[in-house]
Amino acid sequence: MQLRMTNQREIILRELRxxxxxxxxxxxxxxxxxxxxxxxxxxxxxxxxxLSEAGLIAKLEISGRQKRFDYDxxxxxxxxxxxxxxxxxxxxxxxxxxxxxxxxxxxxxITGYRVEVAGICPECKKKK
Amino acid sequence: MQLRMTNQREIILRELRxxxxxxxxxxxxxxxxxxxxxxxxxxxxxxxxxLSEAGLIAKLEISGRQKRFDYDxxxxxxxxxxxxxxxxxxxxxxxxxxxxxxxxxxxxxITGYRVEVAGICPECKKKK
DNA sequence: TTCTCTGCAAATAATTTGCACCCAT
DNA sequence: ATGGGTGCAAATTATTTGCAGAGAA
Numbered sequence: 001m002q003l004r005m006t007n008q009r010e011i012i013l014r015e016l017r018x019x020x021x022x023x024x025x026x027x028x029x030x031x032x033x034x035x036x037x038x039x040x041x042x043x044x045x046x047x048x049x050x051l052s053e054a055g056l057i058a059k060l061e062i063s064g065r066q067k068r069f070d071y072d073x074x075x076x077x078x079x080x081x082x083x084x085x086x087x088x089x090x091x092x093x094x095x096x097x098x099x100x101x102x103x104x105x106x107x108x109x110i111t112g113y114r115v116e117v118a119g120i121c122p123e124c125k126k127k128k
Numbered sequence: 129m130q131l132r133m134t135n136q137r138e139i140i141l142r143e144l145r146x147x148x149x150x151x152x153x154x155x156x157x158x159x160x161x162x163x164x165x166x167x168x169x170x171x172x173x174x175x176x177x178x179l180s181e182a183g184l185i186a187k188l189e190i191s192g193r194q195k196r197f198d199y200d201x202x203x204x205x206x207x208x209x210x211x212x213x214x215x216x217x218x219x220x221x222x223x224x225x226x227x228x229x230x231x232x233x234x235x236x237x238i239t240g241y242r243v244e245v246a247g248i249c250p251e252c253k254k255k256k
Numbered sequence: 257t258t259c260t261c262t263g264c265a266a267a268t269a270a271t272t273t274g275c276a277c278c279c280a281t
Numbered sequence: 282a283t284g285g286g287t288g289c290a291a292a293t294t295a296t297t298t299g300c301a302g303a304g305a306a
Binding site: 060061062063064067079081082088090091092100101103104105106107108109110111112113114115116117118119120121122125 | 189190192195216219228231232236238240241242243244249250
Binding site: 168 | 259260261262263264265270271
């Protein structure tokens with residue numbers, strides 16, 4: 001199965017990159033609709049999935065009701081708001097994880113790790 | 129509003145602790161039903177929410193379709209399986225996060241952080 | 257007695273899927 | 282012309298909520 005670069009796929013990718021944010025499917029749908037009003041939300045879902053499998057975007061594993069997608073594929077960590085669930089990048093060097101002791105691995109084959117910092121974002125601090 | 133320790137609440141708490149796992153609401157429901165067959169799934173959801181607000185259990189922020197709950201309230205990190213989404217504890221000392229440089233904080237007030245190690249669990253390795 | 261809690265069913269929210277037609281290659 | 286992609290609507294999955302009766306304090 002080979003990927004086709006359809007118009008909708010191209011716009012979805014472009015809008016996510018342009019946003020420089022970590023959008024959910026429906027947030028991205030709202031933006032994409034401005035350029036392509038007849039696009040379906042299902043198409044956005046399908047393409048986010050496909051694009052992340054293809055490695056063109058990243059699917060975030062941070063909790064929250066909705067899945068979020070990252071325009072930046074390079075390994076990096078995140079800081080997120082415990083109030084509004086917004087996610088931002090964390091500019092911080094990552095240390096290697098050779099240091100995980102064997103008896104902590106519990107028989108897992110380790111494929112990666114991430115650091116997630118939780119906090120309250122500037123906007124939500126203002127609202128209080 | 130004060131908490132009442134009802135029978136269902138007690139059993140939910142006991143079963144989660146007994147499991148020593150990071151169960152989702154419906155997994156816990158299946159276990160609790162063995163002791164209390166007429167309990168409703170809604171009660172399990174409601175109580176997991178209430179118990180985690182009360183600090184008796186912890187709501188995990190790791191992604192996956194379903195929310196998962198932790199019998200252990202003490203700060204610790206997790207390792208999870210990218211295939212089956214099972215979660216286990218990571219026995220590893222946590223280093224302090226004073227080291228987050230100010231310009232990485234992006235205006236957030238930091239409330240905590242966690243390290244999540246991803247991997248493939250022993251069971252899923254076998255299945256391949 | 258008082259008011260929180262529960263079971264049940266119905267409602268929501270997020271995401272996925274079947275299907276007939278469309279269009280990139 | 283082929284077979285992946287799309288829009289639409291219906292289906293699923295996970296979770297939440299309204300309500301009337303139950304039971305803990």
